[in-house]
Amino acid sequence: MGRTLTYPKGVSNTVKRYKHRATYDLGAIHSIINTSQVLNVSFNPGPEDPFPTILPMIGQMGSFEYPSSTIDEPLECYLHGYVSSRIMNLARNSGSKEQGLPICIATSRVDGIVLSLTPNSHNYNYRSATLHGYAKLVTSEEEKLWAMKLITNSVVADRWDHSRVPPTGQKCLEIVAGSGKIRDGGVSDERKDTENGGVTKRIWTGVIPVWEKFGEPVPSDGNLVTEIPEHITSFIADRNAQNQAYAERAVHIALPPEEQH
Amino acid sequence: MGRTLTYPKGVSNTVKRYKHRATYDLGAIHSIINTSQVLNVSFNPGPEDPFPTILPMIGQMGSFEYPSSTIDEPLECYLHGYVSSRIMNLARNSGSKEQGLPICIATSRVDGIVLSLTPNSHNYNYRSATLHGYAKLVTSEEEKLWAMKLITNSVVADRWDHSRVPPTGQKCLEIVAGSGKIRDGGVSDERKDTENGGVTKRIWTGVIPVWEKFGEPVPSDGNLVTEIPEHITSFIADRNAQNQAYAERAVHIALPPEEQH
Incomplete structure (x- = not known):
């Protein structure tokens, strides 16, 4: 059922499980986060509420302190939120407890339907990718602006320099643990079914690839720029090609031995 | 920032907020859940762990007791999970406390990028849609089988009758609260920007529609059914048409007065 990627816990970068994948674990998890249009952010609203809650938010991995960090290096997760919203208030209030608000960030993306x-x-x-950590408010104006640019450009590449620029409230996650799961490949069936001619002759098996498709841009009523700018057309072309290629390639990746029947 | 749909709390079906949308609130929320390929399920793993966690799961709204219920009537949320998994064990153990495990289910889908x-x-x-409730294990064999069929057919319509059939572990959410949020329409900008010719002449604004696209089915190595069955081809055609139509239509829905500048 997919392979599990383990995020290094604490300061050590040594991954103890699945050592053969250690070199790309961080990169794989961060890439899933960074290419997700929406992140699911879970937290406990307070002692009077028995339920954790989940908010959809926009976010991006990055390092303000070490902006040249690559995707497979330790990074923080920056979340975009209005300063007045509930999670921002909780993060602000629990900030006095030094650690911040305990939250979980998760995202998952379906690349194909496997019909067996x-x-x-x-x-x-x-x-899918999951991060656990403590949410803190970003208070420095410089870091806020940096994070806003990071997040804006993650939605549409290079959009920051093609718009009129101000800052807004941001939150930053100090990560203490993370994990990811990836499943790709073809169909895996039980031997009792694959060896049953009555079943195999009747039932189609295979994979339907699925991806996020970006359509034709629709100009706003107030838009005065007649030609759709290159940063938008190339963003759409690139993302559609990448998304389709990933989903179709995933079908043909060999299953691990335990899933081969 | 979108309109908020309120789920009836308790036994009353009377929606107190946003009365003008009361007739479709339940239907809207349930539809978002039922057309999501993955649901995010959040729960607290235990007192020794400060972090809530989020698992991606497959699920579907339905009523075993009243199977003819329509989408806008009170329903339960059935989740698919392996009996041995962590959340199933927590649900089993907290089942003795009568109420079950407090969980949150959330899902969201991007229909367009609004570039202002x-x-x-x-x-x-x-x-986006959020449900809060108590998770309980489904123990009756009849209900398990019913839920498995419900969930299987939600992934690919009518797949149940086109495959070889057994049951498996299921979980059921007794819902105590729910909410949904929908944002559609075009671009909303601040007056200070729309009235600034230097800005409007330079920056393209509009919406890029986004949807889930299903590609060409890839047969498995062991597949013996040469023609792709109609239940699969029509599923792909229907979903692609619906998904694209929704995303493109959403662009043209009028913004509420507070967002019109």
């Missing part, structure tokens, strides 16, 4: 002989062995090709 | 004059007023067209 029996419902039990149906599956998705997917990517 | 300034990063602060950039937005997504999106749909």
Whole structure:
């Protein structure tokens, strides 16, 4: 059921599980976060509420202190939120407790529907990533502006320099743990089904690739720029090509031995 | 920033806020859940862990007791999970405390990227839904089978009758509260920007529609059914048409007065 990527815990970069994937673990997890349009942010609203809650937010991995860090290096997760919103207030109030508000950030993306002989062995090709950490408000104006640019350009590449620029409230996650899961490949069925001619002759099996498709841009009523700018057309072309290529390539990645029947 | 749909709390079906949308509130929220490929399920793993966690799971709204219930009637949320997994164990153990494990289920989908004059007023067209409730294990074999069929057919319509059928572990959420948020429409900018010719002549504004696109099915190595069955081809055609139509239509829905500048 997919491979599990382990985020280094604490200061050590030594991954103890799945050592053969250690070199790309951080990069894989950060890439899933950074290419997600929405992150799910979970926290406990307070002692009077028994339920954790989940807010959809925009966010991006990055390092203000070491802006040249690559995707596979330790990074923080910057979240965009209005200063008045509930999670921002909780982060502000628990900030006095030094550690910040304990939150979980998760995202997942379906890359394909895996149709096998029996419902039990149906599956998705997917990517998911989870981070645990303490949320803190970004208070420095310089870091706020930096984070806003990071997040804006993550939605549409290079959009920051093509718009009129001010800052706004940001939150930053100090990560203490993280994990990711990726499932790709073809169909995995139980031997009792694959060896049953009555079943295999009747049931189509295979994968339907799925991806995020960006359509034709629709100008606003007030728009005065007649030609759609290159930073938008190339963003759409690049993302559509990348998304489709990933989903289609994922189908053909060999399954691990334990899933081959 | 979108309109908020309120789920009826308790036994009353009377929605107290946003009365003008009361007739479709439940339906809107349930539809967002039911058309999501993955749900984010948040819970607190235990007193020794300060962080809530989020698992991606497959789920579907439905009523085993009243199977003819329509989408806008009170329903339960059925989640698919392996019996041995962590959340299933927590649900089993807290089941003795009568209420079950407090969980939050959330999902969101981006329908368009709204590009405005300034990063602060950039937005997504999106749909999101959140449910709070108590998770319980489904123990009756009949209900398990019913839920498995419900969930299987939600991934690919009518797949259940086109595969070899057994049951598996399910969980059911008794909902105590829910909410949804939908944002659609075009660009909303601040007057100080729309009235600034230096800004409007330079910056393209509009919406890039986004949707989930299903590609060409790839048969498995072991597949013996040469023609792709109609339940799969029509599923792909229907979903692609619906998804694209929703995202493109959302652009043209009029913004509420407070967002019109």
